[in-house]
Amino acid sequence: MVTKFKTIYRHIIEEERKIPEATGQLSDLLQDIALSCKIISLEVNRAGLVDILGLTGDVNVQGEEVKKLDEYANEILTHSMKVGGHTCAFCSEEEESFIPVEPVYAHNVLENKYICHFDPLDGSSNIDANISIGTIFSIYRRVSSKGPGIIDDCLQPGYKQVAAGYVVYGSSTIMVYTAGKGVHGFTLDPSVGEFILSYENMKIPERAKIYSINEGNYSKWSDGMQKYVDYVKENDKQDGRPYSSRYVGSLVADFHRNLLYGGIFAYPADNKNKNGKLRLMYEANPLSYIVEQAGGKASDGKTRILEIVPEALHQRTPLFIGSSYDVTMIEKFLNEYDK
Numbered sequence: 001m002v003t004k005f006k007t008i009y010r011h012i013i014e015e016e017r018k019i020p021e022a023t024g025q026l027s028d029l030l031q032d033i034a035l036s037c038k039i040i041s042l043e044v045n046r047a048g049l050v051d052i053l054g055l056t057g058d059v060n061v062q063g064e065e066v067k068k069l070d071e072y073a074n075e076i077l078t079h080s081m082k083v084g085g086h087t088c089a090f091c092s093e094e095e096e097s098f099i100p101v102e103p104v105y106a107h108n109v110l111e112n113k114y115i116c117h118f119d120p121l122d123g124s125s126n127i128d129a130n131i132s133i134g135t136i137f138s139i140y141r142r143v144s145s146k147g148p149g150i151i152d153d154c155l156q157p158g159y160k161q162v163a164a165g166y167v168v169y170g171s172s173t174i175m176v177y178t179a180g181k182g183v184h185g186f187t188l189d190p191s192v193g194e195f196i197l198s199y200e201n202m203k204i205p206e207r208a209k210i211y212s213i214n215e216g217n218y219s220k221w222s223d224g225m226q227k228y229v230d231y232v233k234e235n236d237k238q239d240g241r242p243y244s245s246r247y248v249g250s251l252v253a254d255f256h257r258n259l260l261y262g263g264i265f266a267y268p269a270d271n272k273n274k275n276g277k278l279r280l281m282y283e284a285n286p287l288s289y290i291v292e293q294a295g296g297k298a299s300d301g302k303t304r305i306l307e308i309v310p311e312a313l314h315q316r317t318p319l320f321i322g323s324s325y326d327v328t329m330i331e332k333f334l335n336e337y338d339k
């Protein structure tokens with residue numbers, strides 16, 4: 001049970017103090033991201049008013065252009081990366097290519113030793129319906145030695161992440177992150193503007209109660225995938241089946257619920273999309289790092305997500321992520337029926 005108030009800032013600093021050689025750069029970068037997400041959260045909460053206050057593309061009463069929320073979120077995070085002094089490059093799901101960053105503190109090349117990937121507003125097709133959406137981020141150490149980052153810095157396998165997290169803009173705004181020492185969740189208290197520790201050392205139940213998948217795609221799936229979904233719907237009380245079906249269609253929201261209650265999220269390949277829909281660098285890797293830190297598992301059906309060697313920034317991958325028992329079970333079905 002959490003008994004005392006702890007802000008995300010204090011938590012990050014306390015974690016950093018446990019590592020004697022830490023320079024504080026990662027803590028600063030995480031704090032920059034937390035601040036950016038608070039700003040995005042404010043705007044997300046006003047989203048329903050856009051039609052009243054002015055349509056996107058209009059000029060509002062302050063003379064500012066009303067931006068689409070995903071563009072706005074992208075601009076906030078982009079600004080934070082450019083001026084923060086901790087990244088040598090960053091990659092946004094909204095941008096075609098990576099963005100190299102000139103060192104802000106030219107006297108000290110160590111200042112910009114990180115790379116950040118982010119999906120500024122995931123699940124954006126849900127915005128207009130006032131359904132939860134999220135931001136996802138992932139941080140790597142640079143492999144180049146100095147100056148602005150290069151593509152090799154940005155294309156590292158997921159197991160090299162040093163931190164990852166997401167923010168759900170839901171009934172409350174919650175930020176969940178890991179820096180390799182457990183997964184911790186913080187709820188935004190809007191009255192004081194602070195993320196307060198609300199879930200310490202989160203662990204995903206080993207076995208799912210919930211399956212989350214867009215079942216409208218059933219006829220396009222492989223035999224193995226169809227058979228797995230038939231299996232979770234079978235009536236076997238002793239084995240805990242049928243599972244409940246929950247699918248928001250907003251990855252961060254589906255993932256967060258499954259992390260808390262135990263669940264399996266699947267976005268498989270189908271006969272139209274051989275690599276599924278989700279992006280390895282912006283969605284699959286960060287959530288896979290988090291789920292493993294929480295005791296769960298993530299796979300593309302054959303390979304551990306974190307071991308996939310990326311070839312392109314926007315590469316897609318099938319994704320099976322959540323309670324470990326269930327990810328292993330899907331792998332077995334795919335292996336057995338999809339020769």
Ligand code: FDP
Pocket residue numbers: 122123124125126214249250251252277278279283
């Ligand atoms: P969206 O298209 O609304 O941006 O990767 C994006 C994503 O949402 C995920 O957040 C979500 O899990 C998935 O796509 C939903 O895809 P389907 O509409 O095909 O189910």
